[in-house]
Amino acid sequence: MIREIVQVGDAVLRKKCEPVARFDGALCALLDDMKATLEKAEGAGLAAPQVGVPVRAVVVNVEEGYFEFINPVFVWQKGEQVGTEGCLSVRGKAGTVRRPSKVKIVFQDRKGDRYALVARDFFARAICHELDHLDGILYTDKAEEVRDAED
Numbered sequence: 001m002i003r004e005i006v007q008v009g010d011a012v013l014r015k016k017c018e019p020v021a022r023f024d025g026a027l028c029a030l031l032d033d034m035k036a037t038l039e040k041a042e043g044a045g046l047a048a049p050q051v052g053v054p055v056r057a058v059v060v061n062v063e064e065g066y067f068e069f070i071n072p073v074f075v076w077q078k079g080e081q082v083g084t085e086g087c088l089s090v091r092g093k094a095g096t097v098r099r100p101s102k103v104k105i106v107f108q109d110r111k112g113d114r115y116a117l118v119a120r121d122f123f124a125r126a127i128c129h130e131l132d133h134l135d136g137i138l139y140t141d142k143a144e145e146v147r148d149a150e151d
Contacts, residue, residue, distance in 0.1 A: 002036055013049055030053060031057065058130040
């Protein structure tokens with residue numbers, strides 16, 4: 001099911017999300033809906049609060065593949081990259097954001113199994129952007145500048 005993507009100004013985007021405690025059919029349905037919503041929106045990532053659900057779950061779809069991260073936590077962040085970001089919850093805008101160039105996270109999958117992952121470059125940027133959503137942070141809070149996006 002395609003869900004509505006909430007926009008800047010909605011209070012759910014500023015909440016610190018609760019950890020996922022139940023790995024059940026409801027979580028699987030949320031993740032499936034988030035994937036379908038992300039694909040339709042043609043984005044690189046989507047966090048649960050962006051569809052109005054304040055839990056620590058994100059999906060990322062990048063060149064390296066499609067990933068689901070439940071209760072993700074940074075282990076470390078290294079290096080630096082500066083690049084342009086947009087957000088499905090901040091339509092029509094783009095900004096220049098400084099992020100780590102390499103990150104390691106630990107997370108759970110939809111079954112509750114634990115994993116670790118190292119990501120670089122754009123993949124690392126996408127993870128950082130989505131994990132910020134779980135703490136009520138938008139890229140516009142970190143951007144050196146925000147401008148109208150080019151079509």
